[in-house]
Amino acid sequence: MSPQVRKTVRAVPEPSVKRYPKSKTKPAMWRAWAYVRLSNEDTRAKPIEGTSTLPGDAGKAEALSRFRARAAEVLGTRDTTPTVRQMAESWLEWRTLRESSRATYRTVLATSLAPLHDRPVTDVTPGELFDHLSSLSPGAVRSAYALLRGAFSRAVGLGLITTSPATKDVVPQRAADSAKVMRRLTVAEVEELRELFRAGQSRPRASTPIYTVTELMLRTGARIGEVLALQAKHIERDVNLFTANGEPDITTLIYITGTQVGNDGNLRRQEHVKTGPTGRRRVKVSEAFYREHLAPLLNGKSGDDWLFEARRVSGRKGTAAAGTLLPPQMVSASNLRTAWRNLIRGTVYKRAEVTPHTYRRTVAQALVDDGKAELASALLGHSTATTLFRSYADRPVPVVDPSALLDEVFMEYRGPQTEAEWEALYDDFDAVGPTPKRQSRE
Numbered sequence: 001m002s003p004q005v006r007k008t009v010r011a012v013p014e015p016s017v018k019r020y021p022k023s024k025t026k027p028a029m030w031r032a033w034a035y036v037r038l039s040n041e042d043t044r045a046k047p048i049e050g051t052s053t054l055p056g057d058a059g060k061a062e063a064l065s066r067f068r069a070r071a072a073e074v075l076g077t078r079d080t081t082p083t084v085r086q087m088a089e090s091w092l093e094w095r096t097l098r099e100s101s102r103a104t105y106r107t108v109l110a111t112s113l114a115p116l117h118d119r120p121v122t123d124v125t126p127g128e129l130f131d132h133l134s135s136l137s138p139g140a141v142r143s144a145y146a147l148l149r150g151a152f153s154r155a156v157g158l159g160l161i162t163t164s165p166a167t168k169d170v171v172p173q174r175a176a177d178s179a180k181v182m183r184r185l186t187v188a189e190v191e192e193l194r195e196l197f198r199a200g201q202s203r204p205r206a207s208t209p210i211y212t213v214t215e216l217m218l219r220t221g222a223r224i225g226e227v228l229a230l231q232a233k234h235i236e237r238d239v240n241l242f243t244a245n246g247e248p249d250i251t252t253l254i255y256i257t258g259t260q261v262g263n264d265g266n267l268r269r270q271e272h273v274k275t276g277p278t279g280r281r282r283v284k285v286s287e288a289f290y291r292e293h294l295a296p297l298l299n300g301k302s303g304d305d306w307l308f309e310a311r312r313v314s315g316r317k318g319t320a321a322a323g324t325l326l327p328p329q330m331v332s333a334s335n336l337r338t339a340w341r342n343l344i345r346g347t348v349y350k351r352a353e354v355t356p357h358t359y360r361r362t363v364a365q366a367l368v369d370d371g372k373a374e375l376a377s378a379l380l381g382h383s384t385a386t387t388l389f390r391s392y393a394d395r396p397v398p399v400v401d402p403s404a405l406l407d408e409v410f411m412e413y414r415g416p417q418t419e420a421e422w423e424a425l426y427d428d429f430d431a432v433g434p435t436p437k438r439q440s441r442e
Contacts (some may be wrong), residue, residue: 029053030063064159085117088151100261112144121155129170184365200343207311208339220283221363221379224356225260229269233303252290253282264332279381306330364392
């Protein structure tokens with residue numbers, strides 16, 4: 001049955017869509033139709049329809065697209081095709097996502113996909129998407145492609161386009177372990193970076209505690225956002241005075257339960273880590289590390305204060321908070337990465353693309369090399385070792401020692417070869433003497 005005609009003039013209702021089977025005179029087709037009144041004087045509504053003979057969802061989408069084009073033609077309105085940015089925003093509002101994921105996608109839309117903002121979704125080609133994704137860094141390709149795929153899928157669902165140009169073919173293929181990327185660091189390389197970061201943090205106007213943050217990353221294997229989201233209450237101290245030797249036993253635990261999300265100026269703590277509740281962990285650190293690095297940070301702070309606080313500044317001119325100190329904020333991960341890049345500029349670590357996440361891989365590999373794969377998985381917050389060996393560490397090569405058994409089985413027998421060996425053999429016979437004959441029974 002045809003949809004009911006609305007009383008509103010020059011308003012197109014949602015169309016009815018139906019698949020008609022093949023007949024003697026007509027092929028199988030999709031049909032989208034509705035009725036619209038062009039003026040108050042119209043006694044009968046005018047039908048508007050769009051059809052397609054394509055099968056499946058492609059035919060349905062094409063019928064809807066032709067219906068909307070015909071409606072715009074009848075009403076004399078300009079058919080404004082939405083842009084990539086508008087469709088991405090539409091997908092983010094329609095899709096059920098966690099707030100942290102939604103914030104991440106909005107950041108990707110504002111940065112990595114900025115050149116595509118004003119492009120109509122009907123004009124974008126797979127080749128254009130491939131060229132754009134190829135210009136991005138390897139770390140940004142995955143999230144940018146996910147957002148593009150969602151935006152164009154939304155456009156297909158709304159009937160704006162028939163097929164999505166964001167297919168797997170537009171993703172540039174890159175080697176997972178190219179020789180250019182230094183995946184893990186040696187102890188000597190860590191020591192050299194440590195000296196760089198210590199000197200960078202000690203500069204008079206340094207605002208980012210890069211040395212202290214990276215030292216904490218080396219002791220916990222935590223992500224950069226997890227370290228920067230720590231508060232004073234997440235450092236737990238347990239003192240046991242009643243020990244067998246009479247010396248107090250002090251335990252320091254770092255409770256890693258959240259991470260930093262949001263953009264600069266709108267940073268907040270997310271109360272779960274990247275891998276969800278299963279990634280929560282408490283990491284023990286030594287007393288020496290606590291006294292050198294953590295105790296100065298906790299001095300005078302309450303439980304809800306950030307462990308790493310950004311420099312407090314006054315409100316901007318012209319705002320209500322002008323001239324007053326803003327509340328303390330956590331150090332931005334973006335600022336710390338910028339400080340990292342500035343300090344390694346001109347070094348081999350810049351050419352090798354060493355990033356803060358390299359420290360996490362380095363910690364994992366150090367534990368795996370020592371035979372502690374399960375400890376490495378627990379420290380990094382992985383529920384299984386699958387992720388550990390896929391992205392963080394190489395599987396250890398086992399040491400197999402069958403030497404004693406195989407020597408016994410396959411020992412080569414060689415008789416005397418030289419005169420000295422023959423003389424030694426005769427000497428052994430002389431020392432033993434003739435073999436006594438067994439007496440026969442009478």
